[in-house]
Each structure stands twice: as structure tokens, then as C-alpha cells.
Amino acid sequence: MFILVINCGSSSAKYDLFDVDGKSSDLCRGIVERIGEDSATLTHEIMGEEKVHRKVSCRDHHQAIEIIRDALIDEKKSVLRDTSEVKGVGHRVVHGGEEFSESTLINENVLKSIEKFSELAPLHNPPSLEGIKSCMKIFQGVPQAAVFDTAFHHSMSKHVFCYGIPYEYYEKYGIRRYGFHGTSHRYVANKTAEILKKPIEKLKTITVHLGNGCSIAAVSGAKSIDTSMGFTPLEGLLMGTRSGDIDPAVVTFLMQRERVTDEQVNDILNKKSGLLGVSGVSNDMRDILGAIKKGNTRAKLAYDIFVYRIKKYIGAYAAVLGRVDAVVFTAGIGENLPRIKDDLQKELRPLLGENTRFLIVKTNEELLIAKDTYELVSRLID
Ligand code: AMP
Numbered sequence: 410m411f412i413l414v415i416n417c418g419s420s421s422a423k424y425d426l427f428d429v430d431g432k433s434s435d436l437c438r439g440i441v442e443r444i445g446e447d448s449a450t451l452t453h454e455i456m457g458e459e460k461v462h463r464k465v466s467c468r469d470h471h472q473a474i475e476i477i478r479d480a481l482i483d484e485k486k487s488v489l490r491d492t493s494e495v496k497g498v499g500h501r502v503v504h505g506g507e508e509f510s511e512s513t514l515i516n517e518n519v520l521k522s523i524e525k526f527s528e529l530a531p532l533h534n535p536p537s538l539e540g541i542k543s544c545m546k547i548f549q550g551v552p553q554a555a556v557f558d559t560a561f562h563h564s565m566s567k568h569v570f571c572y573g574i575p576y577e578y579y580e581k582y583g584i585r586r587y588g589f590h591g592t593s594h595r596y597v598a599n600k601t602a603e604i605l606k607k608p609i610e611k612l613k614t615i616t617v618h619l620g621n622g623c624s625i626a627a628v629s630g631a632k633s634i635d636t637s638m639g640f641t642p643l644e645g646l647l648m649g650t651r652s653g654d655i656d657p658a659v660v661t662f663l664m665q666r667e668r669v670t671d672e673q674v675n676d677i678l679n680k681k682s683g684l685l686g687v688s689g690v691s692n693d694m695r696d697i698l699g700a701i702k703k704g705n706t707r708a709k710l711a712y713d714i715f716v717y718r719i720k721k722y723i724g725a726y727a728a729v730l731g732r733v734d735a736v737v738f739t740a741g742i743g744e745n746l747p748r749i750k751d752d753l754q755k756e757l758r759p760l761l762g763e764n765t766r767f768l769i770v771k772t773n774e775e776l777l778i779a780k781d782t783y784e785l786v787s788r789l790i791d
Pocket residue numbers: 619620621622649692693694695696740741742745746
């Protein structure tokens with residue numbers, strides 16, 4: 410059964426077409442980038458063939474989905490004969506608020522909820538919503554599913570997700586910790602159980618997602634019990650351009666002393682901090698490593714903060730879990746820089762003991778979105 414996975418960002422639309430029967434492999438994938446600009450492009454890759462990259466005219470997400478459809482049924486290089494071969498479309502949606510603890514088929518009410526949670530994820534939910542609405546028109550009659558980044562962390566207890574601020578702000582605005590990257594943490598935790606040949610219900614795992622965005626989760630019995638990202642994806646670990654944890658007093662101090670607006674502080678903490686802000690070199694770990702080799706001390710400081718904070722969180726989550734069967738690294742940095750895993754394994758040995766496994770597992774959020782969508786669609790057919 411063909412399932413299409415769509416991931417819309419503010420100026421991009423990623424896609425991945427899976428054949429979910431059998432070994433669940435993807436047939437082709439690609440991305441429309443710089444939506445709304447004259448320089449918009451499509452990169453389309455049929456597995457096992459060379460990538461095609463070309464300029465496209467694309468003013469909005471609706472047109473991006475049309476471009477994706479045309480790429481899938483292109484006469485010369487067709488993967489599909491017709492759009493009707495797609496039996497389900499799975500959408501990555503960042504924020505599902507308190508409402509969604511799992512993936513769901515999309516109906517009018519779900520659309521309204523995604524819209525409602527746009528207030529909490531103003532950069533992420535609106536483009537997802539546009540992508541969903543366009544797919545409903547372009548792949549008419551095909552069931553659409555939403556897979557939320559927040560859903561996996563829905564299992565966190567109230568004392569874990571509540572901040573120590575007046576309770577009325579939680580009730581009034583939903584200010585609480587939600588956690589993100591849930592699809593990646595869930596995929597990696599399940600894959601770890603497969604690798605260790607143990608039922609996930611019996612495992613206690615710390616999953617460490619280190620990409621441009623970074624987060625860490627304490628997973629017990631297939632449930633997330635704590636995670637480092639909070640109300641927004643800004644909290645927690647040091648990231649490419651995000652500060653992670655800081656004393657909130659820094660915000661008002663900067664506003665007063667630097668005479669910056671709320672939006673500018675937001676920009677500083679989200680786009681100018683992290684590896685980039687500390688090093689002054691780059692948000693990309695490869696550049697940081699290159700600069701360290703040349704003796705750049707600020708790049709070294711950025712790297713040291715990055716690793717120290719991961720260590721601190723692992724220690725905290727070991728306390729929360731009581732026992733740790735595996736610490737698992739994933740995403741761009743986690744998968745490609747085994748040094749972080751190896752160093753932490755050595756340093757944390759006295760704390761965690763000999764039985765904790767340290768692993769690298771390649772994440773595959775798209776595959777999990779495809780599988781969830783397949784399950785939801787199959788229930789309709791049964
Ligand atoms: P992601 O968001 O998962 O694509 O991850 C992006 C991050 O992975 C960037 O900081 C990259 O520098 C980092 N990354 C990718 N490949 C490598 C590598 N070979 N060594 C170190 N970092 C890498």
C-alpha cells in the first residue's frame with residue numbers, strides 16, 4: 410500500500426513515498442524549498458537513481474503539493490500511474506497540544522485543533538495546516554493522518570510538565586512543558602528494543618536526539634516520562650542556534666540593557682545562540698569541529714557546553730528512571746559523531762554501571778509517520 414508522508418515547514422515541503430506492505434521501504438523522496446521566492450527549487454530522488462534538482466515556480470504550499478503530485482506521476486520518471494494509488498497521506502504536525510496522545514485521522518475537528526494550537530507553534534502549525542488542506546484537495550478522498558511531535562510526551566506526569574509559575578497561566582494559556590521530537594524518540598526507543606531483543610515494556614532508555622534541534626527523553630516501558638524541550642523547542646540542550654536552558658531573568662535583563670524588543674530577544678535565543686552564538690563560527694557541528702582543530706577556543710567552549718549538558722541530563726534522567734538499560738544517540742550529530750557517545754560512555758560508567766548499553770540508532774521519523782498512517786487507514790478498510 411502506498412503511503413505519502415508530507416512535512417511542511419515555513420518555506421519548504423518535504424515528501425517521502427512509502428510502500429508500507431512488506432519491508433516498508435521508501436520509493437522516492439524529495440523537497441520543495443524556498444516556497445514563495447523566485448528561487449524555489451524541487452529536489453526529487455527516486456531510490457537507487459540520481460537526484461534531480463530543478464527550479465520551480467512555487468508561490469505557496471498549495472502549489473508545492475501540486476509540484477510534489479506532478480513529480481510522483483511524472484510521465485518520464487513515474488513512480489505512480491495515478492494519485493489514486495496513494496491510499497493515505499501522513500502529515501508531520503509539530504503541536505498537538507494536550508489533546509492528542511497519538512496519531513489520528515484528520516477530520517474537521519482535528520483541523521480546528523491544529524489551528525487552535527498554532528498559537529503555541531506559530532512557525533510550525535500554520536504551514537502544516539496549509540499542507541493538509543492542500544492534500545485534501547489534491548488527493549481528494551484519500552484519508553489524511555496527523556502525526557504529532559508532542560504526542561509521545563503526552564504520558565509525562567503533571568509534576569513533570571508543570572512549570573513553577575502561577576497555575577492560572579497553565580489554565581489560561583496552556584503554559585506547560587509539551588516536549589517535541591516525539592516521533593524520533595518513539596522510533597529510536599522501539600528500534601532499541603528490537604536491537605536488544607527485549608520487549609520495550611521492560612526497557613528503560615534514554616534517547617538523545619542531536620540534530621540542528623536537540624532533545625533528550627527518559628523512556629520507561631514505551632512511555633516518555635520526561636524530556637528536555639518544554640513549552641517550545643527552546644528549552645533544554647544546547648542546539649545549533651538555540652540557547653537551551655537559561656535563567657529566564659536573562660530575557661528581561663537583555664531587554665532592558667540592550668534595549669531590544671520581545672521579538673528580538675526571541676530571535677537572539679532561537680536563531681543567534683547555541684553553537685553559533687557561543688562559537689561565533691557556525692551552527693553546524695562539522696564547522697565547530699574544524700574550528701577546534703585550528704585552535705579556536707570559543708568553538709571548543711561551544712562543544713564543551715554541548716556535551717556537558719547532555720551528560721547532565723543523562724545523569725538527571727538516570728535518577729528519574731532508577732535504572733538505565735540503554736543510552737541511544739540519534740540524528741545528524743548523534744549518528745555521525747560517535748566520539749560523543751564514546752566519551753560519555755566512559756565518563757558515565759561509574760554512575761550507570763556496566764550493564765547500560767550505549768548505542769547509535771539512525772532515526773526515521775518519516776517511516777514511523779508512514780506506519781502510523783497505514784495503521785489508521787487499514788482500520789478504515791477493515
Ligand atoms: P539534522 O538536523 O539531524 O540533519 O542534523 C544536523 C546536524 O548534524 C548539523 O549540526 C551537522 O553538522 C551535524 N552533522 C552531520 N553530519 C555530521 C558529521 N559527519 N559529523 C559531525 N556532525 C555532523
